[in-house]
Amino acid sequence: xxxxxxxxxxxxxxxxxxxxxxxxxxxxxxxxxxxxxxxxxxxxxxxxxxxxxxxxxxxxxxxxxxxxxxxxxxxxxxxxxxxxxxxxxxxxxxxxxxxxxxxxxxxxxxxxxxxxxxxxxxxxxxxxxxxxxxxxxxxxxxxxxxxxxxxxxxxxxxxxxxxxxxxxxxxxxxxxxxxxxxxxxxxxxxxxxxxxxxxxxxxxxxxxxxxxxxxxxxxxxxxxxxxxxxxxxxxxxxxxxxxxxxxxxxxxxxxxxxxxxxxxxx
Numbered sequence: 088x089x090x091x092x093x094x095x096x097x098x099x100x101x102x103x104x105x106x107x108x109x110x111x112x113x114x115x116x117x118x119x120x121x122x123x124x125x126x127x128x129x130x131x132x133x134x135x136x137x138x139x140x141x142x143x144x145x146x147x148x149x150x151x152x153x154x155x156x157x158x159x160x161x162x163x164x165x166x167x168x169x170x171x172x173x174x175x176x177x178x179x180x181x182x183x184x185x186x187x188x189x190x191x192x193x194x195x196x197x198x199x200x201x202x203x204x205x206x207x208x209x210x211x212x213x214x215x216x217x218x219x220x221x222x223x224x225x226x227x228x229x230x231x232x233x234x235x236x237x238x239x240x241x242x243x244x245x246x247x248x249x250x251x252x253x254x255x256x257x258x259x260x261x262x263x264x265x266x267x268x269x270x271x272x273x274x275x276x277x278x279x280x281x282x283x284x285x286x287x288x289x290x291x292x293x294x295x296x297x298x299x300x301x302x303x304x305x306x307x308x309x310x311x312x313x314x315x316x317x318x319x320x321x322x323x324x325x326x327x328x329x330x331x332x333x334x335x336x337x338x339x340x341x342x343x344x345x346x347x348x349x350x351x352x353x
Contacts, residue, residue, distance in 0.1 A: 142235065144222030146271050150238040152217045152281040163298050214283075223277070229254075229266040233279075239287040255280040 161171050173181070173189070180198055181189040188194060221236035230252075233240045240263050243251040247265035254263055256279055271277055 142222050144224045144227070145273075146223050146225065146268060146275075146277050148221050148223045148232055148236065148268070148277045148279065150219040150233065150236055150279050150281055152238070152285070153214050153283045154217050154286065155214050155283060163301070223268045225268055225270050227268045229261070229263045229268060229279075232268060233263060238281060239285065240281070241285050254282070 165171055177189075180194060184195050184198070219236040219238050221232060223232045223235075230240065230242075240252050240254070242264055243249045245252075245264045247262045250260075250262060252263040253260045255261070256277075268277060
């Protein structure tokens with residue numbers, strides 16, 4: 088059959104490979120696994136130093152950003168029925184109990200999930216400080232330095248008017264799109280604090296999802312309701328017009344009859 092010529096693509100994290108699906112059709116399938124970068128193979132600036140990877144500069148620049156730890160978003164169906172996924176502690180607790188107790192969320196008497204460890208006890212911190220470092224030259228645009236370090240900065244106007252890209256340097260808010268690296272004393276670090284809310288949002292690439300199905304169903308339902316309402320309204324207007332036409336015909340017929348009666352008497 089057609090699938091007899093399928094050849095599996097190479098796995099792992101290497102470069103994407105194209106392999107023929109069928110010699111007759113010439114179709115290919117692509118390996119969409121993550122492409123291994125040169126930094127993955129040879130090591131980046133943290134391993135070899137900034138000079139070894141082609142980054143020039145005599146001013147060390149450090150971007151600091153406090154990022155809040157956010158719990159993973161629950162699937163839509165769990166949010167609808169208000170039934171969040173069990174925590175790791177609950178999974179451990181229910182592992183030795185009947186499945187019906189886990190389904191009903193009713194633990195056996197005398198059992199309770201272990202308390203979530205605090206940050207001091209080795210648990211997950213509510214906030215974490217993210218640091219990115221690079222080297223820069225005097226007068227180098229700060230936006231280019233941020234891109235060089237891999238620090239995400241949100242821009243809008245890019246002419247220094249809106250303030251979307253503001254970062255804090257030495258207690259003052261500076262607009263990244265128009266700022267440059269100032270002269271610094273030898274051995275002094277240029278520290279830049281980035282707002283915690285300035286994070287790059289990931290857009291969903293899924294062609295179909297359950298939420299899109301719900302949104303489509305809602306839109307179709309609203310469209311049908313609007314169609315019915317307009318139909319009812321249009322039907323009423325049509326009936327009013329027909330009644331007006333009947334009244335007009337009756338008035339015309341009465342005038343004609345009166346005119347004929349007057350002419351017959353004369």
